[in-house]
Amino acid sequence: MEFSANQFKSYYKEIISMVEEEKNYxxxxxxxxxxxxxxxxxxxxxxxxxxxxxxxxxxxxxxxxINIMVGKTFLNAVGSSVGPLYxxxxxxxxxxVKGKSVIGDNDLAEFWxxxxxxxxxxxxxxxxxxxxxxxxxxxxxxxxxxFAETKDFRIAFNEAVEAGEKGMQYTKDIVSKKGRSSRLGExxxxxxxxxxxxxxxxxxTFQNFIKSHTAQVG
Amino acid sequence: MKxxxxxxxxxxxxxxxxxxxxxxxxxxxxxENARALxxxxxxxxxxxxxxxxxxSGHEPGFMGYVGSGMADGVAVGNIxxxxxxxxxxxxxxNIDKGAGVVYLYGNYAGDVMxxxxxxxMADLEEDIQVGMALATDDVASAPKEEKEKRRGIAGExxxxxxxxxxxxxxxxxxxxxxxxxxxxxxxxxMGVGLSPCSLPQTGEPSFVLGEDEMEIGLGHHGEPGLEKGxxxxxxxxxxxxxxxxxxxxxxxxxxxxxxxxxxxxxxPRMELYVMYRRVEQILNERGxxxxxxxVGDYITSLEMGGASVTLMKLDDELEEAIDHPVNCPMFxxx
Numbered sequence: 001m002e003f004s005a006n007q008f009k010s011y012y013k014e015i016i017s018m019v020e021e022e023k024n025y026x027x028x029x030x031x032x033x034x035x036x037x038x039x040x041x042x043x044x045x046x047x048x049x050x051x052x053x054x055x056x057x058x059x060x061x062x063x064x065x066i067n068i069m070v071g072k073t074f075l076n077a078v079g080s081s082v083g084p085l086y087x088x089x090x091x092x093x094x095x096x097v098k099g100k101s102v103i104g105d106n107d108l109a110e111f112w113x114x115x116x117x118x119x120x121x122x123x124x125x126x127x128x129x130x131x132x133x134x135x136x137x138x139x140x141x142x143x144x145x146x147f148a149e150t151k152d153f154r155i156a157f158n159e160a161v162e163a164g165e166k167g168m169q170y171t172k173d174i175v176s177k178k179g180r181s182s183r184l185g186e187x188x189x190x191x192x193x194x195x196x197x198x199x200x201x202x203x204x205t206f207q208n209f210i211k212s213h214t215a216q217v218g
Numbered sequence: 219m220k221x222x223x224x225x226x227x228x229x230x231x232x233x234x235x236x237x238x239x240x241x242x243x244x245x246x247x248x249x250e251n252a253r254a255l256x257x258x259x260x261x262x263x264x265x266x267x268x269x270x271x272x273x274s275g276h277e278p279g280f281m282g283y284v285g286s287g288m289a290d291g292v293a294v295g296n297i298x299x300x301x302x303x304x305x306x307x308x309x310x311x312n313i314d315k316g317a318g319v320v321y322l323y324g325n326y327a328g329d330v331m332x333x334x335x336x337x338x339m340a341d342l343e344e345d346i347q348v349g350m351a352l353a354t355d356d357v358a359s360a361p362k363e364e365k366e367k368r369r370g371i372a373g374e375x376x377x378x379x380x381x382x383x384x385x386x387x388x389x390x391x392x393x394x395x396x397x398x399x400x401x402x403x404x405x406x407x408m409g410v411g412l413s414p415c416s417l418p419q420t421g422e423p424s425f426v427l428g429e430d431e432m433e434i435g436l437g438h439h440g441e442p443g444l445e446k447g448x449x450x451x452x453x454x455x456x457x458x459x460x461x462x463x464x465x466x467x468x469x470x471x472x473x474x475x476x477x478x479x480x481x482x483x484x485x486p487r488m489e490l491y492v493m494y495r496r497v498e499q500i501l502n503e504r505g506x507x508x509x510x511x512x513v514g515d516y517i518t519s520l521e522m523g524g525a526s527v528t529l530m531k532l533d534d535e536l537e538e539a540i541d542h543p544v545n546c547p548m549f550x551x552x
Contacts, residue, residue, distance in 0.1 A: 027420050035298050035439040040419040044227070044296060080273075080299035081328030084335060122331065179327045182367075184442050 001153060001214050003108055005061045005101045009053050011209045012046075012070060018205050019046045019198075026198055032191035033181035041080050042198055048077035064098030067091065081179060082195065085119045085132065092118030105153035109143060112157070112203075116140035119199075123178070127167070130176040130188065132195035139164030139203060154210065161200075161207045168192065168200040219416040219423070219521075226418040230274050230296060237281060241547040244285050253301060254308035256291040257284055266349075266385040266394045267291065267313035270322045270378055271306060272329060273298040275415075276438065279374065279517035282548030288382035289322070289546075293336075297417055297520075298439045300328035306336035310346055318347035318391035322378055322398060324370025325352040349391045351398030353377050355407040355528065357466045358435025358444050371438045372480035373405040375516045376530045376540070383542035401536060406463040407478075409526030410455050411436030411443065415483060415519050424522075434458060438482065438519045438526075452489065456496035459527045464504075469531050471505030476512070476540050478528040483518035485525050490514065497527055510540055516549070 019042045026039030052073045060066050071090035075083045092114040097103050103111070116136035125131040127138070143160035150156060171193035176182050223229050231252060238247050238255065248254040261267075270280045271293035281292045291309035295301035300323075310319045321337065323329045330352070337348040353370025355377075360367040370377075380401035384394045411433040414423035424440035427433060432455070435443025449455075469475060479494045481487070494513050501508055509532055532540065544551045 024420075027422065031422060031424065034441070035417070035424050036420060036422060037298060037417055040417065041296070041299060076302045076304045078299065079295045079302035079328065079332050081326075081331060083300075083302050083328070084331040123327075181441070187442060 001105060001108070001210070003103050003210075003214065005063050005066055007209075007213060008063055008066050009057060010213065011206060012049060012053060014209055015202060015205050016046045016050045018201055019043055022198075022201060026194050029192055029194040029197055033176060033184065033188060033194065034179070038082070038194040038198065041078055041082055045074040045078040045083065045086070048073050061101040062098070063100050063103055064094045067094035067097065081123075082198075085123050085195075088122040089115040089119040105147075105151065108153045109147040109156060112160075113140050113144055125178050128174060129178045130171045130174050130181070130193045130196070131178050132193070132199040134167040134171050134193065135164040135196040135199040135203070136167075138167040157207060157210070161203050164200050164203050168196040171196045219421050221418055223418055229418050230294065233274065233277075234281070234294060237547070244545070244547055245281070248308045248312050251305045251308040253294045253305035254291070254312070255281055255284060255294065256309055256312045257286070259286060261290055261313070261315060263315050264317045265315050266317045266389065266391050267310070267315060267319035268322065268378070268382050268385050268394070269293065269306065269309050269313060269319050271295065271301050271309075271333070272323055272326075273300060273439075275520045276517050278515065278546075278548035283375075283378050283382075283546050285544065285546030285549075287386055287542055287544035287546075287551070288378055288549070297419070300326065300332040303332050303336035303339060306333060307339050307344070310336065310340045310348065311344055314344075314346045318349060320349040320351065320381060320385070320391065320394050320398065322351055322374070322381055323353070324374055325354045325367075326369060347391055349395040351377065351381065351395050351402060353402055353405075355402065355405045356437065357406050357408050357462055359437065359441075362466055369437055369441070371407045371409060372478055372517045372526045373402070373407040373528045373530070375478060375480075375512070376405050376476060376528065377401045379542075379544070380536055380539040382544070383539035386542060397535065397539065401530065401539070404467070404531040404536060405528060406467050407526050407528040408459045408462050409436050409438065409443070409482070409524060410434055410459065411440070411482070411522065411524040412449065413484070413523030414440055415522040417520075432524070436524060438517065438522075440519065440522065452492045453496045456493045456527065457500065460497055460500045460529075463527065463529055467529070467531060469504075469506055469529065472507065474507045474509040474532040474537065475501065476510045476530045476532060477501070477508050478512040478516060480517060480526045480528065481515040482522040482524045482526070483515065484521040484523045487514065490525055493525060493527065509537060
């Protein structure tokens with residue numbers, strides 16, 4: 001499949017509406033584990049991105065520059081711990097698609113793998129710590145292996161999102177080991193991690209986007 | 219929850235606007251970034267710059283501690299959220315006097331990442347040397363053998379105070395970092411929560427406590443503590459806090475401490491002084507000498523109810539630092 005710079009912008013527009021819809025849900029999850037602001041934080045960051053897309057990025061055709069700008073804008077608006085994490089993800093992805101206005105299956109797979117691995121590296125978390133890595137690592141592992149086998153991004157991404165979703169749901173069953181919620185110990189069991197959830201939502205939004213906005217080839 | 223605010227999304231910007239307008243002789247905004255505030259007074263060449271920072275909602279922490287004798291600049295984050303690297307870097311550029319800048323902040327994942335990124339940028343892009351010292355004073359947040367995992371709470375005030383004095387004394391970057399770390403190593407805090415705060419954007423309480431409950435060891439963003447229980451008398455709560463601190467750090471008879479009884483935002487001074495009275499009794503019984511005492515709201519959590527107790531064990535160097543005069547809008551020591 002092909003994916004253009006403008007489609008990147010439309011995809012980010014869909015994240016912006018998704019975040020507004022899920023804002024309260026993410027805060028609700030976070031109240032059980034942190035200070036209850038994850039939805040607010042995501043909203044602050046994506047609203048800033050929204051403004052960039054409508055202004056500086058209107059004419060931008062370089063997928064790399066769009067993603068660098070998205071990462072930097074998000075980081076600057078948010079700070080917090082999600083700022084550096086998501087910003088690193090988008091900026092690592094930007095490196096893969098630098099200088100390209102249209103990307104193909106290979107680039108897409110590499111973009112999302114770099115996104116997930118970048119976040120993991122920045123946050124230094126592992127699967128089982130009850131963080132966004134619980135969504136992102138199984139997602140990236142599955143994307144890598146299925147794409148190597150099939151060379152079909154769409155198939156690989158669908159399976160990868162499914163793996164990410166399972167990882168997200170698994171965060172309900174485990175004890176938090178990172179960040180502010182880590183001192184909760186056993187009391188954190190039963191609550192789904194808000195970071196794992198927002199990471200899943202970002203991936204699921206991309207899955208829906210390519211389902212409805214790109215032509216199925218072959 | 220009722221709050222005096224306009225649009226919740228503007229609350230941090232409007233607070234900063236009011237603050238710099240109220241105290242133009244002490245603090246100003248850096249034109250490049252509205253969240254970067256620096257001293258409006260001329261600082262000495264070759265003085266190590268002191269940068270403090272963290273989320274907003276903890277006032278007087280952190281912008282309240284910019285002024286002579288303490289910090290030269292502050293990076294202000296969203297409510298309870300670390301500032302991003304941008305304002306940190308702008309403050310760094312502004313307060314570097316050729317001797318480098320020391321970042322002082324609490325040990326939270328977001329702060330560690332954002333301050334770390336800013337330090338890398340300062341080094342790579344601006345050639346400014348950055349030192350760092352993290353506050354890890356909350357004994358309730360991790361066992362003693364994992365002190366590096368502990369969060370920073372009200373004890374941050376003592377660390378800012380000590381490092382700010384060291385920079386004022388003309389110490390080098392390494393020496394200021396050493397004093398800040400020494401202050402941190404000698405400082406222990408523990409808090410109790412009685413009622414939650416609510417974020418302006420959500421209006422929802424940050425945690426749930428029954429009318430008759432308290433949470434021992436609560437963090438200053440409402441992070442759960444060690445245990446929840448029925449509220450007890452001021453003396454019994456204070457005993458618990460001070461005893462846990464004294465089990466964590468050895469303070470012998472004849473040694474001196476600085477004491478901070480800190481309100482979290484909505485606790486009356488009346489209650490803080492009742493607690494201080496008990497702290498004094500316990501220390502007095504053990505022959506520990508209170509060298510200086512601070513009672514009031516020093517690092518808060520919006521309108522959270524509750525308090526924390528902090529002890530800093532003093533030696534001659536820390537004693538001199540704690541004596542150093544300070545003139546900040548929210549804290550003056552003569």
